[in-house]
Amino acid sequence: MALDPTSPPEVICTGLAKTFDGGLDAVSPTTLRFAAGQTTALVGPSGCGKSTILRMIAGLETPSAGSISIGGAPPAETLQKADLAVAFQDPSLLPWRSVRGNIELALGLARRPIVPEEVDQLIRMVGLDGFAETRPAELSGGMRQRAAIARALATQPKLLLLDEPFGAVDELTRQQLAQDLPRLWEARGTTTLLVTHSVQEAVMLSDRILVLSPRPAAVVADISVDLPRPRDPELARDAAFTTLVDDVFSALSHGMAQSHPPLVAQ
Amino acid sequence: MTALQATLSAPGSQARRSLPAILGLVGVFLIWELAARAFEDAFVLAGPSDVLAYLMANQALMGRALMVTLSNAAIGFVLGNLAAVLLALIALLWPRSESVVTGLALFVFCLPLVATGPILRVFFGPGEWPQILLAALAVYYTTLIPLLVGLRAAPATWFDLVRSYGRGRFAALFHVRMMASLPYFVAGLQIAAPAAFLGAMVGEFTGAERGMGVLTIRAMRALDVDMTWALASVATAVAILVYLVIGWLARLVLSDAPPVILAAPRASVSGRAAVWKSTVNIALTVGVVLGVWWGALAVLDVSPFFAKGPADVFDALFLAPDAATTRATLGSALIDTSVLLLPGYFAGLLAGAGLAMLVVLVPALTGIAMTLSIALRSVPIVTTAPLVVLLAGRGAVGTIVLVAVMVFFPTFVACLHGLRQAPGQVMDVLHSYAAGPILQLIRVRIPAMLPAFFAAARMSVPASVLAVTVVEWLATGNGIGSLMAVSASLSDYDMLWSSVVLVSLLSSLGYAAVGAIESRVLRIYAPEQLA
Numbered sequence A: 001m002a003l004d005p006t007s008p009p010e011v012i013c014t015g016l017a018k019t020f021d022g023g024l025d026a027v028s029p030t031t032l033r034f035a036a037g038q039t040t041a042l043v044g045p046s047g048c049g050k051s052t053i054l055r056m057i058a059g060l061e062t063p064s065a066g067s068i069s070i071g072g073a074p075p076a077e078t079l080q081k082a083d084l085a086v087a088f089q090d091p092s093l094l095p096w097r098s099v100r101g102n103i104e105l106a107l108g109l110a111r112r113p114i115v116p117e118e119v120d121q122l123i124r125m126v127g128l129d130g131f132a133e134t135r136p137a138e139l140s141g142g143m144r145q146r147a148a149i150a151r152a153l154a155t156q157p158k159l160l161l162l163d164e165p166f167g168a169v170d171e172l173t174r175q176q177l178a179q180d181l182p183r184l185w186e187a188r189g190t191t192t193l194l195v196t197h198s199v200q201e202a203v204m205l206s207d208r209i210l211v212l213s214p215r216p217a218a219v220v221a222d223i224s225v226d227l228p229r230p231r232d233p234e235l236a237r238d239a240a241f242t243t244l245v246d247d248v249f250s251a252l253s254h255g256m257a258q259s260h261p262p263l264v265a266q
Numbered sequence B: 001m002t003a004l005q006a007t008l009s010a011p012g013s014q015a016r017r018s019l020p021a022i023l024g025l026v027g028v029f030l031i032w033e034l035a036a037r038a039f040e041d042a043f044v045l046a047g048p049s050d051v052l053a054y055l056m057a058n059q060a061l062m063g064r065a066l067m068v069t070l071s072n073a074a075i076g077f078v079l080g081n082l083a084a085v086l087l088a089l090i091a092l093l094w095p096r097s098e099s100v101v102t103g104l105a106l107f108v109f110c111l112p113l114v115a116t117g118p119i120l121r122v123f124f125g126p127g128e129w130p131q132i133l134l135a136a137l138a139v140y141y142t143t144l145i146p147l148l149v150g151l152r153a154a155p156a157t158w159f160d161l162v163r164s165y166g167r168g169r170f171a172a173l174f175h176v177r178m179m180a181s182l183p184y185f186v187a188g189l190q191i192a193a194p195a196a197f198l199g200a201m202v203g204e205f206t207g208a209e210r211g212m213g214v215l216t217i218r219a220m221r222a223l224d225v226d227m228t229w230a231l232a233s234v235a236t237a238v239a240i241l242v243y244l245v246i247g248w249l250a251r252l253v254l255s256d257a258p259p260v261i262l263a264a265p266r267a268s269v270s271g272r273a274a275v276w277k278s279t280v281n282i283a284l285t286v287g288v289v290l291g292v293w294w295g296a297l298a299v300l301d302v303s304p305f306f307a308k309g310p311a312d313v314f315d316a317l318f319l320a321p322d323a324a325t326t327r328a329t330l331g332s333a334l335i336d337t338s339v340l341l342l343p344g345y346f347a348g349l350l351a352g353a354g355l356a357m358l359v360v361l362v363p364a365l366t367g368i369a370m371t372l373s374i375a376l377r378s379v380p381i382v383t384t385a386p387l388v389v390l391l392a393g394r395g396a397v398g399t400i401v402l403v404a405v406m407v408f409f410p411t412f413v414a415c416l417h418g419l420r421q422a423p424g425q426v427m428d429v430l431h432s433y434a435a436g437p438i439l440q441l442i443r444v445r446i447p448a449m450l451p452a453f454f455a456a457a458r459m460s461v462p463a464s465v466l467a468v469t470v471v472e473w474l475a476t477g478n479g480i481g482s483l484m485a486v487s488a489s490l491s492d493y494d495m496l497w498s499s500v501v502l503v504s505l506l507s508s509l510g511y512a513a514v515g516a517i518e519s520r521v522l523r524i525y526a527p528e529q530l531a
Helices: A050-057 A075-080 A099-109 A116-125 A141-154 A171-180 A182-188 A199-205 A233-237 A239-259 B003-008 B011-038 B048-057 B059-093 B095-109 B113-124 B129-150 B156-164 B169-205 B212-221 B225-253 B272-300 B310-319 B323-361 B363-377 B381-392 B396-420 B424-432 B437-476 B479-489 B493-525
Strands: A011-019 A025-034 A039-043 A065-070 A084-087 A159-163 A191-196 A208-212 A219-224
Touching (some): A025 A050, A025 A065, A050 A065, A050 A191, A065 A075, A099 A116, A099 A141, A099 B169, A141 A171, A171 A199, A199 A233, A199 A239, A219 A239, B048 B059, B059 B129, B059 B225, B095 B129, B095 B272, B113 B169, B113 B479, B113 B493, B156 B169, B212 B225, B212 B437, B310 B493, B323 B363, B323 B396, B323 B479, B424 B437, B437 B479, B479 B493
Parallel strands (some): A039 A208, A084 A159
Antiparallel strands (some): A011 A025, A011 A065
């Protein structure tokens, strides 16, 4: 069944598991459901397998077991129609192309028409006005991340996969990006999956948080984030926000404790 | 900054950076002229003024010869590089073929030009094709290796990006690999340009009617010192010019300087499955070599008197009544050659690495070293063989010196690059303990240099074989080089083809042996190189 051309897709992973060559279990059999048009964060300790889940949904890794449905279609079909886009932790901009060139590359790869005015508008939206013809080497880390997000949004994907997209930038830039950029995909009602190891970022950006255990990844908590939108940095001082952060932290600690019991008994 | 980067840096500071190079160049000319005056009576050395005077007096002759050689080298350069691109694309798009493609390419690269020249002459007659094909043969491997490295020199996420839009390996090739490999390709082209000129000249040595190679043979036979030096100078100047022009063109299209190319080593084989895979690959490569050999002879349909197939060579070496004599002759020639080749090879490696270390310890030498490394990296060394023969004589010393010189230059450039690649943070740790330059060199810089050193050592194996066979052919009259030349002139094609097979096989084995030592050393000092 093809993806509904007008609405964002629901993503369902059934019994999804991944064992790498050499026997490393990255993801234990897990069933996940990501609601259409929502932003869901996957939070977990480093190396727990959250990026592997995202890469399997993106069709960049083949699951060892289980299946993935994106609006009723397998990832390969979604890939062929270029209905999804990934923003990686590393901005992965091609150094020989300008900001505009990198955005146009995505349109070209997705076989979408290049409309210069739309590209300009996207560049303005991510705050890179005046840097359209600049090459990545001349941009700061935050600017490169903005360009990478603009590239991911250029094809107007129905499913947006963000793999620690703010992981390589400083704290201030990270806060700024976390405040500005969600408005871009929220306005389009895109189904968004965010992988992060920052609990505050997950609470700030998402509608729902899935807390994962250490490797092999399994869901240890499913936390709904009922905070009003748009969200700004002031929200971080709100009691509801801090309660959610505490909930996520305790779920993370619980998952860690189950996986790694204390070395010395008290 | 490497010498290469110095030539390709931004134009703003070009003049300031060029000053030491210009001073170095003036110094070289001055020393050369003074030496020529001092040894005027020895009749071995012509100074820059003598060369200039000769060129002025014979400009028409030299101009015509230069144009012929240049045109042969240019056609060979284009054909060789096209072949390299084609082979690299086959290896890339059909990864299982890579070890066979590179194995075959190495074997063909190891074919001694001294023997392939006469054989091609038989196939193609007195025209230009032998020179063109030898130029192409001299070029394709030096482009193929960096190209294979460059086509993979992109982060995995760039390929993930392409795949995330549902596109496959052709889109990745077009959008990512081609541009990512461009600096490596250009670096390969820069090395290939003088090699093409060298190939064309060696081709002309083998009985062409026109060209710089023909004049070189004539000058050597006539003991015309001025002409010999003039020819070597022109060859050198042209090679440097082409090298710089390619660098200049690269600067127009690339944002970064071309890298100093280190041919990536193979991971050393371990485990039963890996040994089995490696054995299958070697068997496949041997099979492809034999198939290509048979196929080429069948297609070209040359008289069996000239064209010997694998069965003929096997027959000559093992079954024929005079097989034992043939083997004894070949064995004796190979021993003669090894006695000169091995000391020259190791002396070149030691001198190259040693001078690079000296330059790092004495930064004041950097200016002259940069000039030397740019100039010498671009010189087709074997074309200066007649000069070495003039200066060092036709005996063992001249041969050893030429082999050492052939190995020295690439080793020096690669080692200098490697020594400067020492990680800054590790150097800072040593600085923080007030470690002196010698300690820094031993503890950090030399280990950082090892990948570059071994890459140069590996690539120098076929180069040193080329050098020793050319000198034996042109000057000493000993060893396998001379045996091949004599066999060609006596129409002893059994011996000629047997020599070619043996020399190519031994060169390939030498290359593989250095590669095996390299893998073991790098596993300790630079495991990331084997990833």
